[in-house]
Every structure is written in C-alpha cells, then in structure tokens.
Amino acid sequence: MSKYYSIRTKLIAFMLIATTLPLLASISMTFIQTKTALREQAVEENKRLIYQASTNLNNYVDNVARASLAVYNDPNFLRNLAKIPGDYRAVAEVYTTLQTIRAAVPDVFQLYLHSFAANQSTLITNPFPKREERKQAYSGSLHGKTGGDSPDIWVESAHMSHTYGFKAASPDDPARTVITLHRVIKDIPSTERLGVLAIDLNMNTIAAICGRLYDPAKEQIYVVDGQNQIIYQGRSEVNHTDALREETASELNIARSSEGTAQNVAGHFEQDRSMYVYQQLGSTYADWTIVKQIPNETLYARATTLTWNNAMIAIAALVLVIVATLFISIRITGPLKQLMRYMNQIQAGRLHVDIHLSSRDEFGVLARHFRDMMDTVNNLILREYRLEIANKTNQLKALQAQIHPHFLYNTLQSIGTLALQQQGQRAYTLLSSLSKMLRYSMRDQTCVTLREEAEHARLYLELQQERFGDRLEVDLDFAEDTLSVEMPRMTLQPLIENYFKHGADIQPGKGHISLSSRRIDDCWIEIELNNNGPSIPEDKLLDIRGWLHQNHTSTGLATQESDESESIGLRNVMRRLQLNSHPGHSARLEISNREPHGVKITVKLYAGE
Structure with missing residues (x-):
C-alpha cells in the first residue's frame, strides 16, 4: 500500500510540475502579448480618431477664414471703410457685413474692425455694437504682425477676451477664454492696408470636437500651439499662460522635429506611465497639435483583468489536475477474467458489447482503451457510409465557405x-x-x-x-x-x-x-x-x-x-x-x-x- 501511495505522490508531483510551469509561462506570455496588442490597437484607434478630429478642427478654422472673406465679397465694403466717419449708410452697411460674418460662424463671441483710412474702430458684441474714432488700431489686435512679410490672416492661440479698448457693457461681465482669427484688409490688388478684422471665438466647437476623443474619467486631451501653450484641455479651464509640462513638451518637440517639415505630423510616445498620441493639424492658419494622454492603468486595464482571469483559471486547472490524478491513480486496475469474457463476446461477433469495468488496476485502463478502440472501429465503419453519401454536398459547402468578403x-x-x-x-x-x-x-x-x-x-x-x-x-x-x-x-x-x-x-x-x-x-x-x-x-x-x-x-x-x-x-x-x-x-x-x-x-x- 505504501508503494501505491508513493507512485500516486510521484504522479501528482509530476502532473503539478508539467501543468504549473506551462501555465505560468502561458500567463506571462499572454500578459505581455496582450499588453503589446492593446497598446498597438489603442494607438491605431486613437490615431484614427484624432486624425478625424484634426480634420474637423481644420475645417472649422477654414470655415472661419472663409467667412472673414465677406469683407471682399461685398463690393461696397472696401469703399465704406473710407466713408464711415460721417456716412451713416456706409456705417450701416459695414455693420451688416460684420453681422453676416457673425451669423455665418458658430461660437463667435465678438468682432473687432479698425479702418486705417477712416481712423474708426468698431466692436460687434452683445447687447449692441460700438464705434469710436481712433488713430490707431487696438494694440493687441495685430500682435506685431504688421510687417511686410507677415501673413494677411492668422489665428491667435487661446487668450482671455478683452473689449479692444472699448468700455465694458457691464463691469460684472467676466472675461472668457477665446481664440482669435485676425485678417488684414487690403485694397486688393494693391498691398495698401485699409483695416484689420479680429474675430473672437468661444471654445464650444473645439470642446465638442475634442469631447468625442476621450473618457473624462480616465483620460485627458490637449490642444496646444507651436510653443506648446495649451489652447484647450479636457477636464479643466485653460488659463492663457498654461503650457504642457516641460518633460511632455520636450518629448513632443522631439517627436515632431523627427518628422521634419511634413504636414499633418502624427505619432505617439510614452512618458510618466502614460501613452501620448498626437496629431498636428497642418493648417495654414493654426499651428496646433492635438495630444491625448492615456494612463497605463487605463491602457492596460483589459490586460490586467485578463491576467487575473487566467490566474483563476490556472488555479482551477491545478485543482482539477490534482483531483483527476487521484481519480486515475485509484482506478487503474481491473479483473482479467471479466476482460477476457468481453473479448470472447467480441470474437463471437458482438461488436457492440458494453464493456463496463470499475476496477482500479492496470487492466481497467486496458479495458477502457479496448472499449474506446471498439467504439472507434464502429464509428469508422458508420462514418465511411455517411461520408460516401454526403461527400458531394460537403465538398460544395466547403468551397463556398472559403469565399468571404475581404473588403x-x-x-x-x-x-x-x-x-x-x-x-x-x-x-x-x-x-x-x-x-x-x-x-x-x-x-x-x-x-x-x-x-x-x-x-x-x-x-x-x-x-x-x-x-x-x-x-x-x-x-x-x-x-x-x-x-x-x-x-x-x-x-x-x-x-x-x-x-x-x-x-x-x-x-x-x-x-x-x-x-x-x-x-x-x-x-x-x-x-x-x-x-x-x-x-x-x-x-x-x-x-x-x-x-x-x-x-x-x-x-x-x-x-x-x-x-x-x-x-x-x-x-x-x-x-x-x-x-x-x-x-x-x-x-x-x-x-x-x-x-x-x-x-x-x-x-x-x-x-x-
């Protein structure tokens, strides 16, 4: 009896070693491969999402730029800029053009227009427009962009709104974060500057576009300019002096510079236990980049859950192995006489005899194998007839099953x-x-x-x-x-x-x-x-x-x-x-x-x- 238990102990030890080592290796490899697959999948999915968002932001900025072209689409607008000091009809037409721009663009907070020819500044805001004489445009409206090589149109990054030198409608009216599109109005085809137009835009559309890119409870989204100043971030308000963390900004600059001067630069990098996926807009007017931060615990949550599930399954498998080993070790014998009777019945032609042995010795195992062999023989005989009948139908179905829509x-x-x-x-x-x-x-x-x-x-x-x-x-x-x-x-x-x-x-x-x-x-x-x-x-x-x-x-x-x-x-x-x-x-x-x-x-x- 002691020898019997000794064999059983060795068998259990062997089964545990043969099962535990592959399971542990499998769990480790599964975790690593799952992390890699999830990382690649997350990067690709977020690249596609952020690319679509960058396209939408580009379209939004382009729509604002096209709407500002109304100053050229109105044939009387350029002439009215020189008339507005005393010509009330010209003033009304200028107001109408500015209101048209305001109606054409969503999220317009206010519009500012200064005429160099008439030395007049106009502010279109709620509750009513304002106008006054000024010899110069408001100093903040051009931001040093008046040089000969400066563009005629550009987008100013996020900043706090102001009244362009006009008296505020209400002292309690708080400033808000806006972006501004500036356009220098020229007497085309000449290069003479007639005025400057500034369109202040709320962040609502940017927030709506970016809001579809991330889970506020787990992730963060940023829109930054070329100097890495934050234009928009998902979970909190933006101060006009906010910028990306120095380490993150440095990694982003390295990643962007590695792409040279290519438009629509996209990529990703890892830092501070987070994955950062970015996409540059490539806009003519706005040098912006969308950056999404995905913490590792969010990125690899599924891999961790899968690993724990695999560990639970491994423990259950080990318990099952122990139970199965004990069961097998107890039932590996059987009486030789009973097995011989079954063999004699089969020799007499009873191929479907029910071989049932509950012995615990080696002959019990042999009896079960012999029964399985007879079942296999009987099944093969039956299968040959069935395969012969169903061959043509199965062949056609197999051919059709190989065809699938690759697209x-x-x-x-x-x-x-x-x-x-x-x-x-x-x-x-x-x-x-x-x-x-x-x-x-x-x-x-x-x-x-x-x-x-x-x-x-x-x-x-x-x-x-x-x-x-x-x-x-x-x-x-x-x-x-x-x-x-x-x-x-x-x-x-x-x-x-x-x-x-x-x-x-x-x-x-x-x-x-x-x-x-x-x-x-x-x-x-x-x-x-x-x-x-x-x-x-x-x-x-x-x-x-x-x-x-x-x-x-x-x-x-x-x-x-x-x-x-x-x-x-x-x-x-x-x-x-x-x-x-x-x-x-x-x-x-x-x-x-x-x-x-x-x-x-x-x-x-x-x-x-």
Missing part, C-alpha cells in the same frame, strides 16, 4: 468615417448595400440568375467606390437577354475581388473595371471582366491556365491542390462552375493579360436550348 473591414471603416462626418444618409445607403450583400452571401441557395449575381456585383463595386472615390471607375453592361440564365451563386464577386487584392492599392493612376455579358449563340452566353491593374506574371499565368485546362478536360473535380492562396478565388469559382454545370455542357473560365497592362477574365455558361 468588410474597409467598408465598415468608410461607414464609420461617414458617421463621424455626420453624413447619415450616405452612411445609411452604404449600410443598406452591405446588408443586402451579406444577406445574399448567406442565402441557402446554390444557383441564382445572372440578374441577381449582377446586382450583388454592383453593390460590391458601389462599396469599393466609396473607399477609392474618384480613383475607381466602374462600367457595367449586361445584355437583357442574358440576365435570366442561371449560374452558381457568388461567382462574379471573387473574380472582381482579385483586382482589389492584387492591383488596386498599387494602381498608379485611376483604376477601371468593366463587367459585361452577351449571348454568343442560342445555347451559350459569355461574361467578360476587364481591369487595368497589374498584369499576371507569365509563369504564374501559365500555371493558372494549366489547372484551368485540367478542370475543363477532367470528368470530375481536379484532384491536384495548390499551396498558393492567391488563386483560391479562381479555383473555387471553377470548381463550383463544374459542380453545377449541365451534363455534357461544362462551363469554361479563361484568363489572359491585356495590353499594355490589365487582366481579362471570361466565363462561358450554358444557357439552354
């Missing part, structure tokens, strides 16, 4: 971009097209008409055009007398998809795809697909034509397989065409290169007599 990720990303841009109607149209395609691909139907297949191809190309825009031209021309011909479902999409897998991203110019059908004679139709992508190398083209010819000439499906995944779409199409061909009228698939570049694919289908 799904790009399509969802395009729809997400449209949603962020608030193009709801277009996003709904694309979602409707995608749902029709998915419903079509999941139909439990082997054959469809060319009309249905053509509609599916049109929806697929419509989604691809959303991704590539003007870089892709599509031409569809299906003859009416061919649309009722039946063909295997999901035939055209894999053929079209080859272009986007092998040619669309490296296409030097505008891509073009044409898809047409025509009736050759009373019994056959021809579907032709052309694209102007890269041509197929001659050696690979010869290989493809070789196995296509093998399928055309063989009586069944070709048995030779290829390890090259590039041709799997063509192989699946060819096999399904063969499986669903009319007896004696096998469908054909031909492929060739076009001059000077491109690929032509032709499918010939039997249309009936």
Whole structure:
C-alpha cells in the first residue's frame, strides 16, 4: 500500500510540475502579448480618431477664414471703410457685413474692425455694437504682425477676451477664454492696408470636437500651439499662460522635429506611465497639435483583468489536475477474467458489447482503451457510409465557405468615417448595400440568375467606390437577354475581388473595371471582366491556365491542390462552375493579360436550348 501511495505522490508531483510551469509561462506570455496588442490597437484607434478630429478642427478654422472673406465679397465694403466717419449708410452697411460674418460662424463671441483710412474702430458684441474714432488700431489686435512679410490672416492661440479698448457693457461681465482669427484688409490688388478684422471665438466647437476623443474619467486631451501653450484641455479651464509640462513638451518637440517639415505630423510616445498620441493639424492658419494622454492603468486595464482571469483559471486547472490524478491513480486496475469474457463476446461477433469495468488496476485502463478502440472501429465503419453519401454536398459547402468578403473591414471603416462626418444618409445607403450583400452571401441557395449575381456585383463595386472615390471607375453592361440564365451563386464577386487584392492599392493612376455579358449563340452566353491593374506574371499565368485546362478536360473535380492562396478565388469559382454545370455542357473560365497592362477574365455558361 505504501508503494501505491508513493507512485500516486510521484504522479501528482509530476502532473503539478508539467501543468504549473506551462501555465505560468502561458500567463506571462499572454500578459505581455496582450499588453503589446492593446497598446498597438489603442494607438491605431486613437490615431484614427484624432486624425478625424484634426480634420474637423481644420475645417472649422477654414470655415472661419472663409467667412472673414465677406469683407471682399461685398463690393461696397472696401469703399465704406473710407466713408464711415460721417456716412451713416456706409456705417450701416459695414455693420451688416460684420453681422453676416457673425451669423455665418458658430461660437463667435465678438468682432473687432479698425479702418486705417477712416481712423474708426468698431466692436460687434452683445447687447449692441460700438464705434469710436481712433488713430490707431487696438494694440493687441495685430500682435506685431504688421510687417511686410507677415501673413494677411492668422489665428491667435487661446487668450482671455478683452473689449479692444472699448468700455465694458457691464463691469460684472467676466472675461472668457477665446481664440482669435485676425485678417488684414487690403485694397486688393494693391498691398495698401485699409483695416484689420479680429474675430473672437468661444471654445464650444473645439470642446465638442475634442469631447468625442476621450473618457473624462480616465483620460485627458490637449490642444496646444507651436510653443506648446495649451489652447484647450479636457477636464479643466485653460488659463492663457498654461503650457504642457516641460518633460511632455520636450518629448513632443522631439517627436515632431523627427518628422521634419511634413504636414499633418502624427505619432505617439510614452512618458510618466502614460501613452501620448498626437496629431498636428497642418493648417495654414493654426499651428496646433492635438495630444491625448492615456494612463497605463487605463491602457492596460483589459490586460490586467485578463491576467487575473487566467490566474483563476490556472488555479482551477491545478485543482482539477490534482483531483483527476487521484481519480486515475485509484482506478487503474481491473479483473482479467471479466476482460477476457468481453473479448470472447467480441470474437463471437458482438461488436457492440458494453464493456463496463470499475476496477482500479492496470487492466481497467486496458479495458477502457479496448472499449474506446471498439467504439472507434464502429464509428469508422458508420462514418465511411455517411461520408460516401454526403461527400458531394460537403465538398460544395466547403468551397463556398472559403469565399468571404475581404473588403468588410474597409467598408465598415468608410461607414464609420461617414458617421463621424455626420453624413447619415450616405452612411445609411452604404449600410443598406452591405446588408443586402451579406444577406445574399448567406442565402441557402446554390444557383441564382445572372440578374441577381449582377446586382450583388454592383453593390460590391458601389462599396469599393466609396473607399477609392474618384480613383475607381466602374462600367457595367449586361445584355437583357442574358440576365435570366442561371449560374452558381457568388461567382462574379471573387473574380472582381482579385483586382482589389492584387492591383488596386498599387494602381498608379485611376483604376477601371468593366463587367459585361452577351449571348454568343442560342445555347451559350459569355461574361467578360476587364481591369487595368497589374498584369499576371507569365509563369504564374501559365500555371493558372494549366489547372484551368485540367478542370475543363477532367470528368470530375481536379484532384491536384495548390499551396498558393492567391488563386483560391479562381479555383473555387471553377470548381463550383463544374459542380453545377449541365451534363455534357461544362462551363469554361479563361484568363489572359491585356495590353499594355490589365487582366481579362471570361466565363462561358450554358444557357439552354
């Protein structure tokens, strides 16, 4: 008995060591790989979000700049600048133009205009506009930008609002943080300066754009200028003297300088147990950068949770191993006579005899293995008949299962971009097209008409055009007398998809795809697909034509397989065409290169007599 327990102890120790070490290694590797994957995923997701936000901020600043062009769009405005001291009609027209600018731009706090010609300053603010004579513009409105090489328009970073030298409407009216767009008004086409316009903007739009980028409870967002002064930060008010921490600003400067003078500089760096993801606006008027701070405890929260879960599972597994080891060590024997009786019954032909042994010796293990062997033999015999019956159906389903929409990720990303841009109607149209395609691909139907297949191809190309825009031209021309011909479902999409897998991203110019059908004679139709992508190398083209010819000439499906995944779409199409061909009228698939570049694919289908 002592020897029995000694073996059991050794077996438990061996099982614990064999289980614990791999589990600990697996948990450690899982934690490290999960952290790395989460870090990369978070960086990529936040880069996309911040890029979209930078685009929105660029558009916002550009809209303000375009709205300020109203001073040039009004043909009388420049003349009125010289008249406004005593011409009340001119004053009213100037007020009207300024109110137009104010109405065209959201978040306008106030507008300031100074005419150098008339020595007049005007302030448009609530509750009423103000005007007074001044020989010079308010000193803070130009900020030293009056030099000959200075721009005509620029954006001043966040600062506290003021009244441009006018008396405040109310002594209790507090100052607020604003950004200001300045425009020097010139007597175009000459360079003579007629005046200066300043548009003070609230931070509401910037706050709304940035508010979608972060979780206020866990993360922080900043918008900083070229000197790293904070224009906006997510969780608190900004003082006009606030700036990024010196260490963070230094890292940001190093990261930005490493990109040289490139526009829309983006990247990330780690500091103080946080990940910083940044995106430079690249605006002509505003040298701003969006910076998002993600603490490590937020970034790796899922990895920590997963590690704890794995640890709990490991402990449960160890307990299970101990219990299983004890159970196995107790039940490894059995009586030899009972096992022999079972073997004699099997020898007599009773293959389904119930072998049931509860002994704890080695013969019990042998009996169970013998029972499993007999079950396996019986199952193999039964499976051979079932496989023979279901072979053709399973083969077709396997071929169809290999076809999937590779473009799904790009399509969802395009729809997400449209949603962020608030193009709801277009996003709904694309979602409707995608749902029709998915419903079509999941139909439990082997054959469809060319009309249905053509509609599916049109929806697929419509989604691809959303991704590539003007870089892709599509031409569809299906003859009416061919649309009722039946063909295997999901035939055209894999053929079209080859272009986007092998040619669309490296296409030097505008891509073009044409898809047409025509009736050759009373019994056959021809579907032709052309694209102007890269041509197929001659050696690979010869290989493809070789196995296509093998399928055309063989009586069944070709048995030779290829390890090259590039041709799997063509192989699946060819096999399904063969499986669903009319007896004696096998469908054909031909492929060739076009001059000077491109690929032509032709499918010939039997249309009936």
